[in-house]
Amino acid sequence: MTVTDNLRERLREADPALAAELLHSKTSHLVDVMIPRRALTDGSLGFKARVETTITLKLGDDPAADTPEETMTLVCESSEIRLHDPVLTLDGALRLDLETLTYEAVGTSTELWPGETVRLLVGRGIDPMMRPTFGRLEVGPLVNFGTDPVRSVQEVYVMAETPLGRLTNREPAIMHCDLTRIPPLGQPYRQQGNVELYDESGRLVCLKTMTESQLVRLVD
Numbered sequence: 001m002t003v004t005d006n007l008r009e010r011l012r013e014a015d016p017a018l019a020a021e022l023l024h025s026k027t028s029h030l031v032d033v034m035i036p037r038r039a040l041t042d043g044s045l046g047f048k049a050r051v052e053t054t055i056t057l058k059l060g061d062d063p064a065a066d067t068p069e070e071t072m073t074l075v076c077e078s079s080e081i082r083l084h085d086p087v088l089t090l091d092g093a094l095r096l097d098l099e100t101l102t103y104e105a106v107g108t109s110t111e112l113w114p115g116e117t118v119r120l121l122v123g124r125g126i127d128p129m130m131r132p133t134f135g136r137l138e139v140g141p142l143v144n145f146g147t148d149p150v151r152s153v154q155e156v157y158v159m160a161e162t163p164l165g166r167l168t169n170r171e172p173a174i175m176h177c178d179l180t181r182i183p184p185l186g187q188p189y190r191q192q193g194n195v196e197l198y199d200e201s202g203r204l205v206c207l208k209t210m211t212e213s214q215l216v217r218l219v220d
């Protein structure tokens with residue numbers, strides 16, 4: 001049976017006085033517009049979603065060089081994203097922290113390695129030794145969330161399984177999304193800058209020059 005979260009009721013039980021104030025605050029509005037979270041595999045609360053990701057891989061270490069590259073689309077059938085309870089900051093903003101616990105997207109190369117499978121892996125739920133992927137968003141005190149877009153940023157650590165071996169990034173890939181809903185269905189996160197990918201011997205072999213990733217629908 002699917003377990004969903006009733007954030008408003010939990011806050012009312014924890015602190016009735018706070019709950020009364022909450023009903024007239026930005027937090028109350030956020031609760032109203034946010035799809036209820038569900039229990040994830042580890043018991044935390046968040047969302048499970050189908051995710052489609054488009055990336056461009058360019059061989060070598062120079063983004064300006066005339067080296068082979070390919071843009072491909074990969075699909076993750078069920079990614080688990082933990083979303084913590086909102087926290088009020090000292091300046092009156094509402095902050096939500098998130099973590100991508102599991103993400104395994106699969107695609108097929110048509111140019112760099114024709115017919116070969118490429119996998120992207122993210123999250124400590126996939127491999128406890130992987131560096132965690134955290135994200136956040138802050139809703140300012142004057143923002144009408146649901147109408148006004150809010151910038152969400154994720155710092156992503158990925159493992160790419162390719163015919164070149166397992167490739168990882170040493171510095172986080174910065175992904176951002178200007179969202180108006182939680183979860184941001186149909187509102188893509190986009191990569192900033194180039195991301196260097198290293199093989200298991202520490203050699204820089206490839207650049208991820210573009211990434212666009214979006215939740216397309218929730219799954220049970």
